[in-house]
Amino acid sequence: MRTRMGHGLSAVMLGLLLGGQALADTPVKAPVEAPAKTPEKAPKVAARLDAVIDKALADKRLVGMVVLVARDGKVIYHRAAGDADREAHVPMREDAVFRLASVSKPLVTAAAMALVDQGKLGLEDPVTKWLPTFRPKLADGREPVITVRQLITHTAGLDYGFFQPADGPYARARVSDGIDEVPGLSLEENLRRLASVPLGFEPGTRWNYSLSIDVLGAVVASAGGAPLPQVFERLIARPLGLRDTGFVAKAPKRLATPYADGKPEPVRMGAQYVMNLGTNRMFFAPGRALDAHAYPSGGAGMVGSAGDFLKFLEAVRTGGAPLFQQPATATSMLTPQTGALEITNEPGWAFGFGGAVLQDAAKAATPQTPGTWKWAGAYGHSWFVDPSRRLSVVAFTNTTIEGMWGAFPRELRDALYAALPDEAPAR
Secondary structure (H helix, E strand, C coil): CCCCCCCCCCHHHHHCCCCCCCCCCCCCCCCCCCCCCCCCCCHHHHHHHHHHHHHHHHCCCCCEEEEEEEECCEEEEEEEEEEEECCCCEECCCCCEEECHHHHHHHHHHHHHHHHHCCCCCCCCEHHHCCCCCCCCCCCCCCCCCEHHHHHCCCCCCCCHHHCCCCCHHHHCCCCCCCCCCCCCCHHHHHHHHHCCCCCCCCCCCCCCCCHHHHHHHHHHHHHCCCHHHHHHHHHHHHHCCCCCECCCCCHHHECCCEECCCCCCEECCCCEEEEECCEEEEECHHHHHCCCCCCCCCCCCEEEHHHHHHHHHHHHCCCCCCCCCHHHHHHHCCCCCCCCCCCCCCCEEECCCCEEECCHHHHCCCCCCCCEEEEECCCEEEEEEHHHCEEEEEEECEECHHHHCHHHHHHHHHHHHHCCCCCCCC
C-alpha cells in the first residue's frame, strides 16, 4: 500500500486509529480473572512504568491515561493518571470509558469468530451470502468474490477515506469512515456508497487497512440474526461481563474527553474535529459515542474501558473461553493469516484475526517475542498480548496521535520488558 499521509505518518499508521486453521474440539478453561480487591503492583514494573507515564504528562504529550498490565492472569500494574477532562479538572479514573476507534476491530472480529466457532459463519463464505447487495467491482468492471476471511484480514480491496485526498473517490461517494458522523446515515446506506466505488485491487492479493470491519459488522448482524450491537452483547459482552463496552456510552459521566496533539499542549476536540494531514483529512465526531442513532461501525464505533478490554485480551490469550468452545478459534486470532502479504511500514509483522502478529522481532525492533498480537486506536490507544511471556497490556489514553503512535506506547513497552525477569519465553 502506498503512503498517503503527511506529518511523517504513513497511512497505515494513522489507520491504526482496528491460511485457515482446523478447529479442534478440546474444551478450554476460562481465563483467570483479576482478584476483586485492588491488586498489588510489581515494584520494579511500577517504578519503570510510572516514570514513563509521569514524563509523558510532564512533557504535555498526553492529557490522561489508564494503563493495565496482566501477567499469568494477574494484574501486576494498574494506574490511572492525568485528567479525563483537563478544563473541568476531572482526574482520570481506572474505570474511565474511552472512545475506542480501531480497538473496536478485534472485538467485532471476535464476534465473527464466535459465529465461526458455532458453525453459523464460514471464513470462506462469500460476503454476498450474507449481504446480497454488497457487490463492489474492480476498476475494469469485473465483480470479484470477497470472502469473510478477506474482510477480517484487510485483504478485500477496500480502503479508508482518510487515506485518500480530500476529493478522493470515497469523499465523492460520501462514504463515512465510522469515526465521523453523518446524521441519518445507516450502515446499509454506507455500505451501498462503499460498494459504488471500485475496489483498489483484486481481493486476496494485497493488504490494505480499510473499512472492511464495518462490512464484517454487517455480516455478523446478518449471520447472528440481530443488529450488530445486540449480537456483540450476546456473544462477547455478556459472557465476559463487559459492563462498559458497546456502541453507545452507558455511563456518560465516565466518558473521557478526547484531545489531539498540539503545542504547547494537546488541544481539546470539539463536537467535530478535523485533523489535517497534507492532502488527507480525518474527521472525528466525539459525540458519536453518545448517539444511539449513529450507525454501529464495527471498525471504529465502539466505546469501552481498559478493564473490560483486558478481560477480553485475557480470554483470547488463555484459549477463548467463554467466547469460544474450540481453543483453535482463539489460536487462529493469534496466528498470521496473510501469508507473504506485507503490512505496510510494519516490518516483521503479519496480520492475524483482529490484529498484527509479530514474526521477526529484529526486523520490528521490539523486545516482544514472536507471536505477540497487537493493534491500536486513533483516539490514542495501544494494546498487545505476548503469549510467550503470558502478558496482556492495555494503554488507553485520551490523546491522539501520541497515545496511539507517538513515543509513549514504545516507551511503555520498552520499560515493561526491561523490568520483567530475564527468562526464556514459554513454548
